[in-house]
Amino acid sequence: MRKLLISIAMLSLLPPAGFAVTAEEKGLTIAVEADRRDQGWQDSKAALQMILRNRQGETSERKIRSRTLEVQGDGDKSLIIFDHPADVKNTAFLTYSHATTPDDQWLYLPALKRVKRIASANKSGPFMGSEFAFEDISSPEVDKYSYKWLRDETFDGQEAFVLERIPRYEHSGYTRQEAWLDKEHYRVLKVDYYDRKTALLKTLLATEFKRYLNQYWRAHRMDMENHLTGKSTTLVWSDIEFRNGFSERDFDRNSLKRAR
Amino acid sequence: MISRKQLLLIFAAWLPLSLWAEQSDWRVSGFVSAQAWYFWQEPLDTIQSDSNVSLAVRPEFYKAWNEGRDSINFIPFGRVDQRDSDRTHFDIRELKWQHVGSDWELRVGADVVFWGVAESRHLVDIINQTDVVENIDGEDKLGQPMVNLSLIRDWGTIDFFVLAGFRKRTFPGPAGRPRIHPPVNPDAAVFESEDAKESIDLALRWSHTIGNWDIGLSHFHGTSRDPRFGFDTDESGALFLLPIYERIDQTGVDAQFTWNSWLWKLEAIRRTGQGESFNAAVGGFEYTLYGLFDSATDLGLVGEYLYDGGPVETRSPFESDVFTGFRFMLNDEQSTEALFGCILDLNSSSRFCSIEARRRFGAHWVGSAEVRTFSSVPMLDPFFTLRQDDYIQLELAYYF
Numbered sequence: 078m079r080k081l082l083i084s085i086a087m088l089s090l091l092p093p094a095g096f097a098v099t100a101e102e103k104g105l106t107i108a109v110e111a112d113r114r115d116q117g118w119q120d121s122k123a124a125l126q127m128i129l130r131n132r133q134g135e136t137s138e139r140k141i142r143s144r145t146l147e148v149q150g151d152g153d154k155s156l157i158i159f160d161h162p163a164d165v166k167n168t169a170f171l172t173y174s175h176a177t178t179p180d181d182q183w184l185y186l187p188a189l190k191r192v193k194r195i196a197s198a199n200k201s202g203p204f205m206g207s208e209f210a211f212e213d214i215s216s217p218e219v220d221k222y223s224y225k226w227l228r229d230e231t232f233d234g235q236e237a238f239v240l241e242r243i244p245r246y247e248h249s250g251y252t253r254q255e256a257w258l259d260k261e262h263y264r265v266l267k268v269d270y271y272d273r274k275t276a277l278l279k280t281l282l283a284t285e286f287k288r289y290l291n292q293y294w295r296a297h298r299m300d301m302e303n304h305l306t307g308k309s310t311t312l313v314w315s316d317i318e319f320r321n322g323f324s325e326r327d328f329d330r331n332s333l334k335r336a337r
Numbered sequence: 338m339i340s341r342k343q344l345l346l347i348f349a350a351w352l353p354l355s356l357w358a359e360q361s362d363w364r365v366s367g368f369v370s371a372q373a374w375y376f377w378q379e380p381l382d383t384i385q386s387d388s389n390v391s392l393a394v395r396p397e398f399y400k401a402w403n404e405g406r407d408s409i410n411f412i413p414f415g416r417v418d419q420r421d422s423d424r425t426h427f428d429i430r431e432l433k434w435q436h437v438g439s440d441w442e443l444r445v446g447a448d449v450v451f452w453g454v455a456e457s458r459h460l461v462d463i464i465n466q467t468d469v470v471e472n473i474d475g476e477d478k479l480g481q482p483m484v485n486l487s488l489i490r491d492w493g494t495i496d497f498f499v500l501a502g503f504r505k506r507t508f509p510g511p512a513g514r515p516r517i518h519p520p521v522n523p524d525a526a527v528f529e530s531e532d533a534k535e536s537i538d539l540a541l542r543w544s545h546t547i548g549n550w551d552i553g554l555s556h557f558h559g560t561s562r563d564p565r566f567g568f569d570t571d572e573s574g575a576l577f578l579l580p581i582y583e584r585i586d587q588t589g590v591d592a593q594f595t596w597n598s599w600l601w602k603l604e605a606i607r608r609t610g611q612g613e614s615f616n617a618a619v620g621g622f623e624y625t626l627y628g629l630f631d632s633a634t635d636l637g638l639v640g641e642y643l644y645d646g647g648p649v650e651t652r653s654p655f656e657s658d659v660f661t662g663f664r665f666m667l668n669d670e671q672s673t674e675a676l677f678g679c680i681l682d683l684n685s686s687s688r689f690c691s692i693e694a695r696r697r698f699g700a701h702w703v704g705s706a707e708v709r710t711f712s713s714v715p716m717l718d719p720f721f722t723l724r725q726d727d728y729i730q731l732e733l734a735y736y737f
Contacts, residue, residue, distance in 0.1 A: 129670055137670055137700065162700045163736035165672070166366045167397075179597060181546075189476060190451040194551045198597040199627040202635060206670040248597075250628075330546065331442060331489060335408070335435065337364075337401060 104224030107238050111263035112219045118293050120146045120323040124316040129207050132307035138162075139205050145216075146323050152176055153216035154328040158336045159205075169336040171328065172197075176220035177245050185333045192330055201250020208279060208301040208310040210250055213270075221246060227255065232267065236260040251278070262286075264294045272305075279303050289319050367396035367412075368703075370734035376514055378725040385514045391418040395430070406437045412480075416471070423510030423523070424470040430480045442487040447480035450498075452542065452553060454593040454602040455619045457641045457660035457680060461589035461604045463557045464540060466504035473515060473709070474691075479504045493545030500538040503560050506580060515709070515726035517578070517719070525569060525579040533560045533584050553591045561585040565611060565648070585610035598625045608647070615646040617653070621660070637664035639678070654719040657683045671697040687714040705732045 127139035140161035146154040152174030159168040166187075173181040182197040200212035222242035229238055242254040252275050257267040265283055272278040283296035299312040326332065374389040393416040401408040412431040418424035433446030450464040464481055471477035482502040488495045508521035528534040538559020545552055564580030571577060587608045594601040603620035621641030629636050639662035643655040662678035675694035682688070690712070695705035707730040714724045 131670070162697060163366065164368070164697060164701075164703045164734070166736070181595075190449050191453075192451075193454075194546075194593055194595050194600070196595060196598045196600055196623075196625050199625070199635075202627060203633050203668045206668060206672060326439065326489065329489065330544075331487060331494060335437065335442075337399065337405070337408070 100226045101224065103226035104240050105219075107226060107240055107258060107263070108219050108222070108224050108242075111258060111265075112217070114263050115217075115293060116147075116149075118147055118290065119320050120144070121317060121319045122321055122323075123314050123318075126313040126315070127205065127207050127209075128311040128313070130309045130311070139207065141205075144321075144323060144327065146325070146328050152180065152218050154325075155216070156328055156332065156336055167337070169333050171330070171333045172215070173328075174216045174218075176218040179248070180215070183330055183333055185336070190334070192333055198248045199250075200246075200248065208303045208306075208308055209299075209312065212244075212246075212249060213281065213301070214312075217265075222254075229260075230257075232257045232259070235266070237266065262294055264296070277304055287317075289317065293319065362400060364399045365396060366399075366737060367394070368734045368736045369394045370732055372730060372732045374514070374728050374730050376726060376728045378727055380514060381518050381722065381725050382511065382520075384512050385516075386420055386512070389418065389420045389514065391416055391424065393417075397431075408435050409433070410435070418470075418513075421470070421510045421513035423508065424513055426468075426470065426507065428468065428479050430478075432480070440489045442489070444483070444485040444487075447482050448485065449478045449480060450483075450485070452555060452589070453591050453604050454551070454600075455591075455604045455621070455641060456602075456623065456639050456662060457621075457678070458604075458619045458643055458655060460606055460617055460619050461553070461555060461591045463555075463562060463587060463589070464498060464500065466506055466562050468507050470507040470509050470513065479507070493543050496540075496542040496544070498538075498540035498542075500540065500559060503534065503538070503582070505582075506562065506564060508580075515723055515728060518722035519568075519576040519578055521566070521578040521580060522569075522571075523580060525577070526564070527567065527579055527581045528560070529581065529583040533582050536560070536584075549595050551593045551595070553589075555589045555591075557585070557587045557589075559584065561587075561608075561611060563611075563653075583611050598627070599623070602641070612648040615648070617645040617647060617655075619643045619655075623664075633668040635666045635668060637666070638662075639664065643680070654682070654687075654689075655680070659683060673697075682718065685713075685715045685718055687718045687720060688712045689720060701736050703734045703736060705734070706730065707732075 122144045125141050125143060129137045138161060142158045142160065144156045148154055155172050157170040159165040168187060169185040171183045180197040182195050184193050184195050186193060200215065201210045204211050204214065222244055225241040227239045227241050229236065231237065237257045237259050240256045240258060242256055244251055250272065251270050252273055253271045255269040256265055258265055264286060268281040269277055270279040280302050282300045285297035286294050287297060288294050295314065295317055297314045300309065302309045370393050372391045376387045380387065395412065395414045398411040399408065410431045410433050414430050415427040416425060429447050431448055433444050433448045436443045451462055453459050453462045459475065465478035466481065467475045468477040468479050481500055481504060484499045486497045505523050505526050508523050509516035511520045540555065540557045542553060542555040560582050564582050566578045567581055569577055569579050585608055587606055589606040591604045600623040602622065605616065605618040607614065607616050619641055624638045626636045641660040643658040643660060645653040645655045647653050658680050660678060660680045662676060665675045667673040673696040675692065677692050679688055679690040690710045692708040695703060697703050710727040711720050711723045714720045
């Protein structure tokens with residue numbers, strides 16, 4: 078992170094645009110600015126409804142709640158509580174995320190009252206059987222990718238940067254991503270995910286943005302379409318609240334057992 | 338032990354109770370389930386049958402106040418069994434008040450506590466008595482009345498336990514299956530001393546996460562949850578086993594090292610008070626292969642070695658055994674998963690194998706199947722009298 082900040086500081090010393098700024102440098106600048114705008118929210122909580130759709134259009138539903146603690150200089154800490162379907166109720170999932178090394182993850186299994194530290198190298202498998210992988214919804218750290226600015230274009234009526242993101246995490250399920258960020262607020266509006274065979278695998282569309290604390294934009298709807306399987310998942314976020322006064326204690330292994 | 342009539346009353350009380358809970362700020366969840374067993378071999382005892390069905394209910398009531406810092410959990414459990422009156426039973430799994438402080442937590446009441454990391458055997462786990470009639474895998478526990486204080490510090494969590502009210506292990510009755518022969522009569526239990534029966538048990542545990550390590554150190558002083566067995570005869574002259582409970586001290590360590598797709602695990606104990614002091618251990622690995630053949634399926638490979646230096650009378654079948662297991666997780670919408678595993682006795686080559694599989698149907702139903710087999714069991718192996726009790730279990734549960 079510090080290294081990145083230094084490189085940004087150096088970038089700002091450069092002459093104005095047009096001079097020898099590479100596409101990679103421009104890409105990084107955009108990612109760092111998006112990250113800068115999303116700092117300082119401290120903690121948040123949200124309720125999340127997932128609607129899973131198969132190729133035949135049949136749907137099933139998941140409900141979870143999440144609590145997140147912003148961690149400066151590392152990935153965030155998050156606690157996810159499962160509410161629906163009923164057989165996974167009270168199951169809870171604690172993550173200390175890291176940008177380029179595997180996260181630390183613990184799963185609480187209420188039937189056995191067991192807290193199990195789980196292998197977390199792989200973040201690319203389906204999350205709760207949905208089209209979202211855990212890496213798609215985990216803490217967006219700058220260090221997770223290397224970047225390249227591809228072009229500017231209008232997307233959905235908004236001026237946008239199109240950014241290539243190459244995962245730096247060796248166990249990522251993607252070779253590359255293309256992300257559309259609007260120029261005004263640096264919000265991620267769309268992402269194309271390319272799989273290990275570099276074919277277009279999935280597309281994410283983020284919509285229904287609301288601004289919190291006069292600064293932080295959050296999408297209230299995310300649609301992920303899997304082009305290979307024809308399945309899709311919609312995430313509907315609600316009850317988003319910032320600065321709840323969470324502490325490290327709310328994200329320890331003891332909290333996992335009593336999370337409701 | 339409760340009668341069927343009492344259990345029917347519990348079922349009958351269920352509807353108004355859940356309606357009332359709907360109106361109040363109690364949160365209600367849980368399941369009801371129907372279970373069927375089929376045994377394809379001749380039973381050792383003519384009183385036993387080749388099939389069995391049973392019904393179970395396990396609601397959970399939860400209420401929190403004081404911004405979640407105080408809460409009450411109530412989990413009653415009941416089962417009605419077609420053949421075995423000792424398996425028709427009722428238990429309060431949990432009825433506890435919990436208070437959460439800034440760096441401490443207090444729990445008072447009946448609770449279930451799990452310690453450990455291994456898959457094939459839960460060695461350090463000692464707070465609760467095992468509800469053996471539920472499943473021979475030993476993972477179902479009876480509620481234990483206790484006071485549990487946790488102190489949360491930078492250097493780890495210290496848990497103090499005062500355990501009041503010893504719970505005797507449940508055992509299948511003469512008509513029950515699977516069971517060892519002769520049957521165990523839990524009511525004939527013998528305690529080493531008045532101390533063993535009445536006194537209060539104490540336990541202490543330190544647990545901590547240091548980087549990739551999750552470590553626990555524990556000590557238990559009290560009445561052993563694992564009984565030894567003696568022989569006796571009833572009025573008709575029929576032989577039965579009686580459990581003998583002794584005062585023990587048990588020190589345990591459990592550790593897991595998590596590295597990429599690897600989990601390395603170790604549990605070890607030293608126990609004194611049941612004859613000569615002895616050690617036991619279980620350790621091994623779990624390695625996960627992700628996205629098998631470009632699918633969403635994960636395959637977990639589990640290998641564990643089990644050692645038990647305990648006296649033969651505690652009837653641990655795991656003196657020197659190897660467990661191998663394969664866990665398939667389809668990561669699909671129905672959360673389909675299956676675990677295939679075998680424990681092989683290295684001395685006698687006897688083999689205990691099991692398959693467990695489950696799948697969700699719709700939003701509320703879960704179907705599961707279990708197959709357990711006992712093969713090449715020699716006469717001196719504690720599994721010997723289970724040799725005719727291979728079975729398949731089918732269960733359908735409704736979660737709410």
